[in-house]
Amino acid sequence: MNSSGKSPDSSSEKDIISDLQSRNMVVQLAGGDELAAHLAEARRVVYCGFDPTASSLHIGSMVPLLALKRFQMAGHKPIALVGGATGMIGDPSFKDSERKLNSTDIISDWVEQLKPQLSQFLDFDCGENSALLVNNLDWTQDYDVLSFLRDVGKHFAVNAMIQKESVKQRLEREGEGISFTEFSYMILQSYDFAELNKRYDCTMQIGGSDQWGNITGGIDLTRRMHQNQVFGATLPLVTKADGSKFGKTESGTIWLDPKKTSPYAFYQFWLGTADADVYKFLKFFTFLSSEQIDEIEAQDKASDMKPQAQGILAREVTELVHGEQGLSAAVRISEALFSGDIASLTAEDLQQVEQDGLPCSTISSESNGIVEVLVATELAKSNKMAREFIGNNAVSVNGQLVADQDFALTQGKALHTQYFVLKRGKKLFHLVKLVA
RNA sequence: GGAGGGGUUCCCGAGUGGCCAAAGGGAUCAGACUGUAAAUCUGACGCGCAAGCUUCGGUGGUUCGAAUCCACCCCCCUCCA
Structure with missing residues (x-):
């Protein structure tokens, strides 16, 4: 549905960072001015990790996942990392309490379920910048503890780790604590970056803004272990203007798996987006250009009618996730139930x-x-x-x-x-x- | 191991013998108004048509009566070792 595999030198287009910025999708950049040059210079390898915390991704994961796709469309090589190892530990970043560990069987099952979901947005067969799917369990499960502590742990200062904003509340909040297991998470994720740098010359990591601490940890570690300068960027965590939690409805989380959230329910979810959020979401969740989105917004503002943006958003995102078939099914149901006279529906x-x-x-x-x-x-x-x-x-x-x-x-x-x-x-x- | 503080209905959080199915807030749901928005207002929010029944970490106990008192147990947090 979208073109891909462009060479990185398609300089007539905006560079990827400017594009993301025009969508208000950049929260923090590590590397600053050098980063833009780094990305402009050559095809780069960019990674983003997704931990198996459920049997499916939910729509919150779409922002970084689609961002990987955007990098690919700009000519770079994306790596989707599934956190078979990190998922066993649990990321404490900005979590207000310790989480219980899931069994290793469940986690490996979830890893398998996540793989096709991570793959569906990326192009794995487009030459030089074909995507890659990796699992961090591959380079951690046989790493023995003593070596890990000596080779990797030595590069981390606990003094610095406890300063990270992402764990501060856990350390300071009355009535909560953090186990060493969760505290170590940052080291594992940092090591992923260093390892991907070594294996694939990966030089860029993206993630949600809650991942800043883990990303900068990886940048430091890569410099120390491999003497390479690598970069990072964080994307916004999706919030709603009214302060309620994004991606939840009465019936629960909106999942990408059609067995867990039907394309119809998925479509309806997006259709219900508040006016105050809808243009922002168009920028986050669709491949429409910023200019197109601004144009839609201008038209809606100028008209007295109900805005068209929700419908566009629902169609774009449903098609992206569930394909044309899923979209048309969702639209058919919606029309049957909401615009017609139910009693006149035929048996067919x-x-x-x-x-x-x-x-x-x-x-x-x-x-x-x-x-x-x-x-x-x-x-x-x-x-x-x-x-x-x-x-x-x-x-x-x-x-x-x-x-x-x-x-x-x-x-x-x-x-x-x-x-x-x-x-x-x-x-x-x-x-x-x-x-x- | 020692000392102290906690575990209340989806969440936060009051409640320290009867007036407690348990304050208040949040979330959620329904209705009105609308655009299958938002905001606002109204109502609901353990189960049961009702009588009533089952809840306040667990198990026993004291009492006419316990979320509240006692004993033991489990779990969490803080500090010390």
Whole structure:
């Protein structure tokens, strides 16, 4: 969908750092003026790490991941590192409490699940700047402790480590502490950078702004171990204008894995972006140029209508993550549920909606009371809540408001003798099929 | 190992024998208003239609009655060794 494999000397374009800056995507740069020259000079190798903290990446990881892609598009060679080793330790950066360790089995399983997700945005077959996927477990698991402490640990001053902003609150906050395990995380990540520098001549690391301490640690270590000057940049952690946490909804985190967050739910998430955030998110999460985005914003400002930006954002990002198919499925469901008259949907429409990934359950004619069905479909988490929703006029079936708590989903009321489209609140839908 | 401080409902955090299903804030959900925004207002926020039932790290105990008192245990933090 996007061109790639350009040579690094396509000097007519903006350099990658200026491009990122125009998107407000640079928080800190290590290396300053030298960095721009370094990147302009030749094809460079750029890395970013992703730890397996779940079985899927979530949308928060997209900013650095897409940034790697942006580097590749600018002609550089990206390395996506999956943290099979660092994931076993747990990054304490800006975390307010110690985390419990996951079992090694789970972590290696997660590593495998993350690999295809990390790969999907990058081009692994475009010649000189083909992407690389590596696992830091490869160079740490057989490193013996004594050698590690002598060769690597010796380069770190604890005095400096405890000064890092990223662990300060853990050291100072009353009621919290930090284990040596987590405290050592920085050393491991620093070593990754040094190792990638040695193996692949990697000279640049990017990461979220919480990674600044770990990145600068790696820069120092690489200089000490290999006498090489390397560089770093941090990207913004995505925040929302209203202060609430980005990437979460009622039903939880927005994952990249379509089995965990359906393309429809994913699309709806982006569609719900606040006006105050949407232009910023377009810059972070899409490959539209800054100029195009500014133009969209100007048009929205000039118009009295509802802004077009959310729709553009939702389409761009859904297509990027779930492909054309995923996007069209998401759009089909959305149109069926939000713009049409639900009762007039054909049986084929409803089947399509089910296939497209709208949550769907079956019920039998013995257990078709509305309260029961709301709980069974998890539209309400208890009978009590279900009754409250009905009392608040928050529930509708096939487009008809349900006011009666004893309402039953009988065949006579079904669409095409078996379908019910349940709606709770303004945007939560569930398809129910009646089976005899 | 020693001394001290803690573990309360999703989170923070009050509560030190009955007035406690447990203050307050946050988050979340619903409704009104809207643009499937934001802000604002209203309501809900352990389970149960209800009577009532189950909760305050765990287990036992004291008591008519315990989140609150006692014993033991588990976990966390700080300082000292």
